[in-house]
Every structure is written in C-alpha cells, then in structure tokens.
Amino acid sequence: MTPVRWSPGDDGAMAERGWQDRRVEVQGRSVYVRMGPAVPGSIPLVHVHGFAISGKYLMPTARALAGRATTVVPDLPGYGRSADWGHPLGIPSLAWALLEILDALEMERVYLVGNSMGGPVSLEVAHSAPDRVAGIVLAAPAGGMHNQPLGRALLQLARDVTRESLRMMPVVLPDYLHFGPLNGLHLFSELMRFPAHERLLRTPVPTLAVIGSRDPLMPPLERVRELARLAPPHLSVVVIDGAAHAVNYSHPGELAHVIGCWLDGRDIADDPAQPGVARLLPIRPPSGE
Template structure:
C-alpha cells in the first residue's frame, strides 16, 4: 500500500481566471483529475489524492467560485463547470485524464464525459449525488443534514468555512442544478470504463438493498461498482486508503472482482464488475 505524498499548492490561469489547485507531476504517468463536491473546496479530496500521487500525475483544483479560486461574474452551470475542468487540463498541459468526482463532482464529471469525451480516459464516481434520488429540494437538504453526523468530526473543519464563504444565493442556485441533473444515468451512457464507489451509510443514495438490486439488473459492460460497508458520503475524506486502492487498480486496468457479500464477512469493500 502506498504512503501519502505531499501535493504542492499552485495557481494556474484558466480562461483568464486564476484557479487554485494542488498538484504533483510524475513523468510519463497517467493523469488523475479530482473534482470536489458541492459548495466546498478540493481540500477534502487530498487524503485520497495524496495516496495516488506517487504513481500518477495528480491534480486537485478548486473549480472557479469554489475554495480559493475567485468567483466568476455568475453562478456557473453544470456544463460550464465541466468546460472549466477541460480548460484546467489545457492550462496544466494535460491532454487526457482519469476523472474522479465526489458528489457534485460526479455531476460535473458526467457533463465532462458528454462534452469532452476525447479528454476522458476513465471515470470514477464516488458518492454520486443529484437526480431523482435528491428531489424535491427539501429532500436533498434533509439528506445532507442526515449525512453530517455520519462523517468524521474533522470533516467539519474542512467543510464549514467553505460552505460559509460560498454564499446562500450561490448555494441555492447550484443545489437546484445538481438535483435536476441525472449524473449516474448520463455517465453510464458514455462508453468509457466507469468505477462507482458507493457508501452503504450514504443518505443521498438509495438503501443498500436497492443498490444491489439495481446493479444486478444493469447490463452495462464497462461498469464496476464498489460498495464500502461503513462509509457515508464524503468517502474520499473518510476512507482514503480503500478509495485509493480501488482507483489505483482501476486505472491500471486490473479487474476488481469479488461478490457483493465477501466470503470472509470482514472485508470493508464489496465489488461487482460488469467488465470483461
């Protein structure tokens, strides 16, 4: 298992706007781009990203208007955030990347896959949010409230300052856009290798039994789903080693195969693969 590797804080000019990001380049290595969630910076993605940075060129940006990156003159739509992610790759000189999204980052990833398929090697959706499961808006807000005590207490020190600075109006507009975008459905329609990492305790997802039922019924050959038994929503922060191990094997092209119920009864991760 790899040790964590420090990422360097940097600024890059993306379409004339400075964007803060954390980065480490590895010569001749595949690129992994980590996209953060709703109203928060990329800082909580670092625990997982740093475990991959010894082997892969790694970027963890604050998308425009998030974290340290300056706010644009309007609230960016989901497609505009996806275009910003592609423009960020241009800025750092990366032609293609495996894109890892969490929560809203999965929604941005889905739009990225639709709008810039030639820039996407593989897709990793960690705790996808939005779509019918988060409608109406009040239901989505209640899901977030339920998730808070299920995350590590230290997550609050990362998230709360970002939420406060993001602003009420911006939060509302983007939240509505996220809940109306069927990210998972959009991405499985893109013919790219896809890994979905889900937490059994995530209130933004259907119950575990329903997830298993849907997975068994799906006929998507390029999809692999990993279920973390004790994880909630912010898996990149709460379960970095399990997440990094899954991503590492996936990017290498290694088969991630097991049953939905591991035979030893102790494994924290269950994997089902629809790939060859």
C-alpha cells in the same frame, strides 16, 4: 510552480514532499490547482470536488494515489482559492471550465475522480469530450431521482452531516461560509435535477462507481443493481461498508486501494489494513438470463 506552504486551517497538516501549488487562467480568472509530484509517463488523476466546497477535503485520497500518477486537485472557478465568477456556475459550465483547466495544464488525457457534484461534472466532461477522458471514478455521485424533490435532498444532506467525521468540519465549514448559503441552495437545487443516472447509463468511457453503505444521498443497493444492469459493461460498482457521502475524506486508504485495483485491471478486493470493507457489487445477470 511555487511549493505549497500548508498550515492548519488551510489544507490541514497535509504537507507532502513534492506537492506544489499553481495558478492558471480560465477566461481571464485565476484558478488554484494543487499538484502532486510528477510521475512521467502516467495518465494524470484529476480529483473533482463537490458543491460549495473546495478541493481541500479530497487531499487524503489524492495523497494516497499520488505515487502512481501525476495528481491534480483544482478548486473549480468560484470555489476555495480560485477567483470568484460573480455567480455560481452550473454543471455544464463547470465541466467546460474543467476542460479549460486541463488545457492550461497541457493535459491531453486524464482520469477524473469526482465526489458528490464532482461526479456529474466528470460525467459531463466524459460525454462532451470522451477523447480527453481515459476513465472516471464516481465516488458517491449526487443528483438524480433519488435526490428529488429538493426538500427530500436537504433532509438527506442533513442526515449525512451526522454521519461524517467531525474532523472534516474545520476543513469544509470555511468553504461553505465563503460560498454562501444562497449560492449553495441555488447550485444544490440544480445538482438534484441533474440527470446523473441517465448520464451514467450512457457513460462513453470506463467508469467505476464507489458508494458508501451509510450515504443517505445514494439509492438503496437493490435500486443501484437494477440501474447498473442497464449500464454498459465497462461500468463497475463498489460498496464501501461504513462510509457516508464524503468517502474521499473518511476512507481515503480504502478508496485509493479500490481505485488502484481498477486502474491496474485487477480484481477489486478489500484492503484489510484500511478502515471500511470494500466489496464489488454483482450487477450482471446470471448467464442465460
């Protein structure tokens, strides 16, 4: 491994002692991976980015969690600093590639923390290789009926842009331009058709879903409750008031606190020291129903 030399306009002023970069190969193509300090004996936390962008915007939350477990933030094949694949990989192919990355890193079992498209990719990995996944965190998972048809999803995405921090634009805009509008539209269309709700309702591993109250790509909370009541008991749903879609960037402290509570098996409660208010969404029917 070679220590990362961060610079503004790259991954931002995010240098942390012990963070390193690494390159592994997937089918003969180079994949770039950010590695936090090793935490011996921990189950690694692997952060999975959204569509058309790299893992750069996930770094605030990844850094906040780096002290509790070995933390990994890859750029999936075709994204960011990873080699181009020649065409955008679909959700199942990205899930397969993520498993190949874990193999290359010699990580047998991990927690996955996916934002937006990273949610469906994480669900796909959990369904295809549940023995490799200790649990998944779905931070604003995109896809499903609420995002259909495509025109509706594009309007939701446009609304979300107005709700995100302006500080995120220099981080993600170069990634969007690099990925290209045609590739982005093609993959976004596939993402909106992905059966995220069906996968979530049948999740085979412990799962935490975190939703921002200002995220236009998420269904209304009553609809979330209705769907979650059909899910297995190892699903928990948390709402962070004030967060939009890129909660990993806008509310890293609150999100990291929620994830830490869930990993430790503690009651999930708000961290008053962090922006945003986290609240566990009651989804189980009252006893006797």
